[in-house]
Amino acid sequence: MSGRQARWLLVVLLIGEFVVLSRQLATTESGPSLLERMTVRALGPLAHAVTGAEGQLSGFVERRRRSRTLREENRRLQQRVAEMERELLRRQSVELDFQRLAAAVRYSREASRDLQVGDVVYLDHASARRSILVAIGGGAEVGQTVVDASGVVGRVVVASGRYAKVQLVTDPASAVGAMLERSRRQGVARGAGAGTLRLEYVPSTAEVRVGDRVVSAGIDGIYPRGLPLGTVEEVTPGNDLFLRIRLRPAVDFGLLDTVYVLPPVERPFEEGGAPDALP
Amino acid sequence: MLFLRSALALLVATFLQIVLQQLxxxxxxxxxxxxxxxxxxxxxxxxxxxxxxxxIVGMVAGFLADGLAGGLYGLQAIANTVVGYGAAVVRQRVVLQRGVLILVFAGAALVQQLVVALLQFLLVAEPEVASLPSVLARVVATAALGALLLSLEGRVQSGWRGWQRRRHSRLRLR
Structure with missing residues (x-):
């Protein structure tokens, strides 16, 4: 290939790549490109195979290591099961009381919805832990919320087959409607890089303490209300209007193994447009 | 042959990169x-x-890296395309000893980081720029791996040539 041809090829390739980039920047509603979905679908099985092999190996080593303590652990777990069975009985009686009282005041609550379980097959270290690849049996849709037992992990940004790329809440491009659990004061939790979050738009007059829990507010149409996001780690006066609040995420992203994908948040006005004006 | 070699090298590198991330x-x-x-x-x-x-290999490798990483899809592709082109042009225009080629690997890592940082400043509202120590670590690691790869390639080539010489001499004896 001559130098002139190589230069033309460079120009063509760069234009193509800028087109791919600009399609993402033009609108946030367009979703991931076909190329990106194909890449995730191609890399997902590879990452899955590596994770599986590593899991088998570490599982074998772990089983060998823990074989001596299994009996003691078994005894402890049996005690724990007995305690939990007692706790379950107590809660069942509370539930019965609740149903009786709810019937009296005609209160109804949303039925619990099914979760999908996903295995984390790849955690991106190279770019400050901003995304993970997850293998989900039934597949996922863009926008679904991903959580683990500790709290919010992020949301699905690319879904391709049974693999999904999840943008972590610590990604600087991520924003979650959030509120302080104690005071119900609302703000926006953004990724601050380096595995931390910051809570923005909380007025300087608000009372915020170190250790306050922050949960999702359910106002952004993506994340359901009440999911743990993190705890307040540092509060400093920001500019005149708002406090500068740093959060420690509820989830330890270095320990992610199994995650749960919540069903898409229903947007009541999306299908039929805005409801009629109230009388 | 070139296509096969490039595809195989990219496949192996992607696999090893995933293993490295898991480690x-x-x-x-x-x-x-x-x-x-x-x-x-x-x-x-x-x-x-x-x-x-x-x-072309730079573009494919960049899209693969973008597929694994978060952020904008295509940043690494642009950076690696530029690096692939630049490294080859340097090799064509400057006569370099084998040992000095390590500097090309180091320079490529530096240029890649600079291009990504520049694109982030241009395109992202809150760019996340790598710290100086992490850039230096990547430059050093890339140069070291480049040296290792060149050394392995040299040994494989000399081994292949030696095997061919021995084979020819045996054939002549017969």
């Missing part, structure tokens, strides 16, 4: 974030095969 989960992320095996392959192919192959 990073267990042993800490320092090494995992410093090493970019796909970049090493891009420079290696560019040095051996010229600007055309260099930039």
């Amino acid at each position: 990073g989960n267990l042993w800490g992320r320092g090494v995992a974030s410093a090493v970019d095996l796909l970049l090493v392959v891009v420079v290696w192919i560019a040095l051996a095969s010229g600007p055309g192959a260099g930039q």
